[in-house]
Amino acid sequence: MKRNILFTKMSGAGNDFIVIDNRDGAYSFLGEAEIRQLCTRRIGIGADGLLMLEGSENHDFAMRYYNADGRLGSMCGNGGRCIAQFGWKLGDAAKKELKFEANGNTYFASVLADGEIKLNMLVPKDFRDAFSVDGHECVFVDTGSPHAILYVENLDETHVVEIGQKIRHNQEHFPGGTNVNFVQILSSEKIRVRTFERGVEDETLACGTGAVASALMSYRLGKVSAKSVCVAVQSGDLLTIAFDEEMQHVTLSGPALEVFQGEVSESFWHK
Known part of the structure; x- marks a missing residue:
């Protein structure tokens, strides 16, 4: 039976999420259609995705992540x-x-002491150096989610949605789809990134696994020299990606803020 939903709206450097405590299973009725409805901006709460916190026997909790399209997502x-x-x-x-x-x-x-959160990431895999997709030179790495990366001279003049949409759906190179990151090198230790995210099917203000992918690939290609890379995202926030020489230990640090708490009325489901 559908019911009222208590939720918290959170922002991770501009990525916004509906976060729900489902340790008692009360919100397990939420399916693809309901989650898509909640994430739709203007007619729902609006978010890049929904995070379900659930119980776990061997961990503090379990995370289940849904994209804005209502489908289960890979790591965010x-x-x-x-x-x-x-x-x-x-x-x-x-x-x-x-x-x-x-x-x-x-x-x-x-x-962290300043209230930011540092997250240990998975070991990256499936590095692919330069190859051409729809006339654009890309590189690729999977950092828990798949990421194509394009290097550009001027991010502000880049058609992120138009190009990103084409590459994201290129079945020849990405049978399961991919996220697409556009990267501008700012210095030996700082880059700027804009990301077209699959599942959202649009540019988002930040992407954590995309920031990690962009930093690691930039180091791998010699475009940055620091093993702690500052990543400026479209929201204006900064993320820090730190890693060892072999890229076996990778962390993602940055702000994770509660925006507001709310309740979705049962009547919302009768639209």
Whole structure:
């Protein structure tokens, strides 16, 4: 039976999420159509995705991530940081280290002194150096989600949605689809990124796994030299990607903020 929903709206460097505490299973009725309705801007709450916090036997909690289209998504870095902040506030305030599971993987998160959240990411895989897609030179890496990367001279003049949409749906190179990142190198330790996200099917103000992919590939290609890369995202916020030489230990740090709390009325479902 559909019912009222208590939720928290959160922002991870501009990625916005509906976050729900479902440890008691009360909101398990939410399916693809309902989640899409909640995430639709102007007629719903509006969000890039929905995060469900659920119980776990061996971890502090489990995270289930849904894209704005209502479908289960792969890993979301900024969503992971937001649900870590959310989970921390539900638990022991003195406990600054959290362990949670998502898609069968274990993630570790830390609450930093400035309130930002640091998240340990998966080991990157499937590096692909330069190849051409629809006339654009791309590189690729999977950082928990698949990411194509294009380097540009001027991000402000780049047609992110138009180009991103074509590459995202290129079945020859990306049978399962891909996120598409456009990267401008600012210095040896700073880059700027704009991302077209699959599942949202539009540009978002930030993408955590995309920021990680862009930083790692920029280091791999010698475009930056620092192993702690500052990533400026479209919201104006900054993310920090730190990693070792072999890229086996990767962290994503940045803001994860509660925006507001609310309740969706049962009558919403009768539209």
